[in-house]
Amino acid sequence: MDxxxxxxxxxxxxxFGWAYKAFGLSKLMGHIVALLIYSPRPLSLDEITQALKRSKGPVSQITRRLRDKNLIRRVWQPTSRKDYYEIEPEVFENAFRNNLELVRNNLRIAKTFKQRVADVGGDDVNALDTRLSEMQKFYELMDKKYKEFLDEWEVERENLEKNRINI
Amino acid sequence: MDxxxxxxxxxxxxxFGWAYKAFGLSKLMGHIVALLIYSPRPLSLDEITQALKRSKGPVSQITRRLRDKNLIRRVWQPTSRKDYYEIEPEVFENAFRNNLELVRNNLRIAKTFKQRVADVGGDDVNALDTRLSEMQKFYELMDKKYKEFLDEWEVERENLEKNRINI
DNA sequence: TGGAACGTTTGAAAAAAATCAAACGTTAAC
DNA sequence: GTTAACGTTTGATTTTTTTCAAACGTTCCA
Incomplete structure (x- = not known):
């Protein structure tokens, strides 16, 4: 049973490890996030290390990166001077926001190059300009939709919260 | 000037190489896609190889993977029996669809584990169940929004097309 | 047929990333 | 102060990924 x-x-x-990798992050990041999602209480560095059969070095480094990305948070227990980690309540939302940053970066690339290509001018530039315009439009719409999603999710999340309390 | x-x-x-990497794909994939976006005409394998200063092996492999992902397409020229490659007109859309597959995979993970955790039962399971529910809802909404985006983009793309012809 | 022009496959080499063990610095308890 | 309990940093090691050069198979043309 257990x-x-x-x-x-x-x-x-x-x-989760594979999923994280597929999104361009490290497998270990996924492992730690999954472990903390699964755990009903915060875990110390040593507990994470043990659970994942890793040494302290990389776990320490990756927990820092995960905190930087707002996917996990560090908490303290009154009885112990160890660091404990728990999953950020808004992991998914925050991971999504991190992704949105990449989208915006793509948008910046499109804009920048469209401008610069126009400045340089030349013969074969028309087709390229069309493509860059399309790229720009694409990522602009994407940005817009991403923001919409976050707004809607905020509403849905509040509902989930309410229902949970009422039960 | 040139x-x-x-x-x-x-x-x-x-x-593009870095962007592709950040999304979990290989840098070379990004390089080839960018090169073909930039190029006003289809390029042969050798031309790609030369332009990127790589050897034929990896370029051949990566072009295949890019074709599998519908990001580039192979075309032929009447005069030559070489393979030529050009950017898929709907690269961005197709890349997005590939990403949607990853989202759906996450959704599947959430659903599967929610079910299985419920089946196993146990003490510490309630908090976990709540989290998995939230995960499921999150990715369901994401899926929905992604589809909306694709629909809207289709409309916008048609408009772009029209304007281009009218000019 | 034979050979040249291709793209693909393959096994080895190089590069990059993940991982580890140990040294280090800091804090808290005694 | 001294020591023990931590987390972090670091350089070396292992693993994974990328890249290459060469062999191979196929097609087309002489």
């Missing part, structure tokens, strides 16, 4: 849950946890962690 | 455009192209290619 054995099953343990097995599930392991799979969950592995899955 | 020198400037050449310089720009190089920067554009490098930028």
């Amino acid at each position: 054995k099953d849950l343990e097995k599930l946890k392991e799979e969950f962690i592995i899955n | 020198k400037d455009l050449e310089k720009l192209k190089e920067e554009f290619i490098i930028n």
Whole structure:
């Protein structure tokens, strides 16, 4: 029984590792996030290290990066002077926001080059200009939709919150 | 003058490489996509190889992967029996669709584990169940918004097309 | 047929990234 | 002060990924 849950946890962690990798982040980041999602209480660095069978070095580094990205947070317990980590309540939302930054970067690239190509001018430039315009439009719409999504999610999240309290 | 455009192209290619990497793909994929966006005409494998200063092996492999992902397409010229490659007109849209697949995978993970955790049951499971529910809702909304975006983009793309013809 | 022009596959080499163990610095308890 | 309990940094090591050069297979043309 506990054995099953343990097995599930392991799979969950592995899955998250691959997912994180697919999104351009490190597998270990995914593992830690998954572990903390799974855990009902904050975990110390040593506990994470043990659970994932890693050494302290990389875990320390990655927890820092995860905090920088607002995916986990550090908390303290009154009884111990260890650092504990828990999942950021808005992990998914924050991960999404990080992604939005990449989208905006693409938008910047399109804009910048469109301008610079226009400045330089030349013969074969028309087709390129069209493509860059399209790229710009694409990422502008994407940006807009991403923001809409975040707004809607805020509403939905509040509803979830309410229902949870009412039960 | 041409020198400037050449310089720009190089920067554009490098930028795309990093962007692709940030999204979990290989830099070379980004380079090839950027090169073909930039080029007013289809390029042969050799031309790509030369332009990017790579050897044929990896370029051949990556062009295949890019075709599998519908980001570039292979075309033929009447005069030559070489393979030529050009950018897929809907690169951005297709790249987005590929990303949507990853989102759906996350949704599947959430659903699967929610179900399995419920089946196993146990004590510490409530908090976890709440989190997985939230994860599921998040990715469901994301899926919905992604689809909306694609629909809107289709409309906008048609408009761009029309305007281009009318000029 | 034979050979030249291709693209693809493959095994090895190089480069990059992840990981570790140990040294280090800091803080808190005694 | 001294020591023990931490987290962090660092340089080396391992693993993974990227890249290459060469062999290979196919097609087309002489």
